Amino acid sequence: MSIIYTPQQYKLADKAQENFIDADEIHQILEAAKSPHADDVRRIISKSLNKARLSLQETAVLLNADSPELVQEIKDAAKELKERVYGKRIVLFAPLYVGNLCINNCTYCGFRNENKDQKRTTLTLDDLKLEVKALEDAGHKRLILVYGEHPKYDANFIAETVKTVYGVKHKNGEIRRLNINAAPLDVEGFKTVADAGIGTYQIFQETYHRETYDKVHKSGPKKDYDWRVTGLDRAMTGGIDDLGIGALLGLYDWRFEILGLLRHVNHLESVFNIGPHTISFPRLQDASGIDVDSKWKVSDADFTRLVAILRLAVPYTGLILTAREPAEIRDEVLQYGVSQIDGGTNIELKGYSADEDEQNLDKEQFVISDNRSLNEVMDELVQKGFIPSFCTACYRKDRTGEHFMEFSVPGFIKRFCQPNAMLTLVEYLEDYAPQSTKEKGYKLIEEELANYEDERFKSRLLQRLENIKSGTRDLYF
Incomplete structure (x- = not known):
């Protein structure tokens, strides 16, 4: 704590x-951002894709981007x-x-x-x-x-x-x-x-x-x-x-x-x-x-x-x-x-x-x-x-x-979230899932592991996954 x-x-x-x-203030920001230009919307999307926080003014531009094309670009970027x-x-x-x-x-x-x-x-x-x-x-x-x-x-x-x-x-x-x-x-x-x-x-x-x-x-x-x-x-x-x-x-x-x-x-x-x-x-x-x-x-x-x-x-x-x-x-x-x-x-x-x-x-x-x-x-x-x-x-x-x-904030949390998710998923598959879900779950994990680039970390993850299958619980990075 x-x-x-x-x-x-x-x-x-x-x-x-x-x-x-x-x-x-909020109403003024929304009013000032009405009818935004597509170039401004795309510039703001690009900033967010670099994992940068958006200001209220920038967010208001996205909130006012009503065209179907821009809305789809916002969704694709998200x-x-x-x-x-x-x-x-x-x-x-x-x-x-x-x-x-x-x-x-x-x-x-x-x-x-x-x-x-x-x-x-x-x-x-x-x-x-x-x-x-x-x-x-x-x-x-x-x-x-x-x-x-x-x-x-x-x-x-x-x-x-x-x-x-x-x-x-x-x-x-x-x-x-x-x-x-x-x-x-x-x-x-x-x-x-x-x-x-x-x-x-x-x-x-x-x-x-x-x-x-x-x-x-x-x-x-x-x-x-x-x-x-x-x-x-x-x-x-x-x-x-x-x-x-x-x-x-x-x-x-x-x-x-x-x-x-x-x-x-x-x-x-x-x-x-x-x-x-x-x-x-x-x-x-x-x-x-x-x-x-x-x-x-x-x-x-x-x-x-x-x-x-x-x-x-x-x-x-x-x-x-x-x-x-x-x-x-x-x-x-x-x-x-x-x-x-x-x-x-x-x-x-x-x-x-x-x-x-x-x-x-x-x-x-x-x-x-x-x-x-x-x-x-x-x-x-x-x-x-x-x-x-x-x-x-x-x-x-x-x-x-x-x-x-x-x-x-820099996006490093993914390094821990994904492997920890796999570890808890295997717990669920072993302890609670019906056979059909269990088979699908292990297939997904196998596919994810095949694309894992960090071999050293992957080795540690594989060992913990096997430990859970053998009865150990509550393992995480």
Whole structure:
């Protein structure tokens, strides 16, 4: 775990207590970039292909490049850049909802306090263990724990659930990395959660447009825009240096939200010299009791395009796509820059361990569009030439925060990601995969190894692959 920033160091972050998202600035940047010349678009694409971060102004040019020809060039470049930085690996995880008590009234969320149709549940520690065992038995190694915003789900509660999950080990199954999606905490709260050994702490701003934010957050602590937007600054101060940001697309103009995300990236880099480990961009979905304006709905065409633009704008940052999206959209945008997806997802409380007839899926937080099992997702990834990965090496080798940036910004992270992905894939093939998936998986690994240029490193990798086949587990570079 990274060091905790001292009060003296945190003075650098005084701006975090102010509103570093200036709506007028973002609108002006978007307006100035309207009707861009094709030569400018291609110049910016070329810069990104050299693994250079794009400015807000440059990103705005891509956001305004509407011609089908330029949109395709943006997608093609994003596909090439992703291959250069990350290789063919796709990280797999599963969300695990711990509790849906909530004191906020957010018009877009099925968990909102005013939704009296929502069945309220908080997993007991025994419930939690059953859920984790079911996830381990499917082959999962990485989870994100999700909590409503409620006094019950304080830092001590989060830390206790984290320690409980890490303690569940069944057969060859274990959870090696736990990320958190929960309410913003104060600095002391983040210290408590950091001590439990978490990976990334996610806080989604939902919308960076203050006026819209105020409109959709009717009441509750989440209504405080500034407390939320500065939450990850407090997380850094509390010793958590793996950060996840996100916006819920469909509440306001998606172009504005993309620049809001990048403005947040710039803020974290300028204050802490560390950008976010991941960016999420879920699209608004139907849910029990929601009430939102459909004006800002994001089309499939715009969604696939914005994923490619995000990849070009921040080459080093992981892009997360969830099962909110249908399989055909997920399959398409995997090419353009997404590096992490969930598989075998169930967001119902107790959903992984309950029988199907016991589930209450119409009262989830939102509608899941991709209901494929983990193995179905794995099998399809392998067929398309992707290497499914459950790797947790960076977290456990202390390649987080500034150390992660040192590896990822120049694109060196691919050297570790690809072989570690193969190692975790072989674990899955040996322990969980049906024979058909196992055969496809080993064929893919064989093809990848045939193209490996570094013979010395390849020799080490081959030895570890054989060790896993012989029963050793948890090997990584």
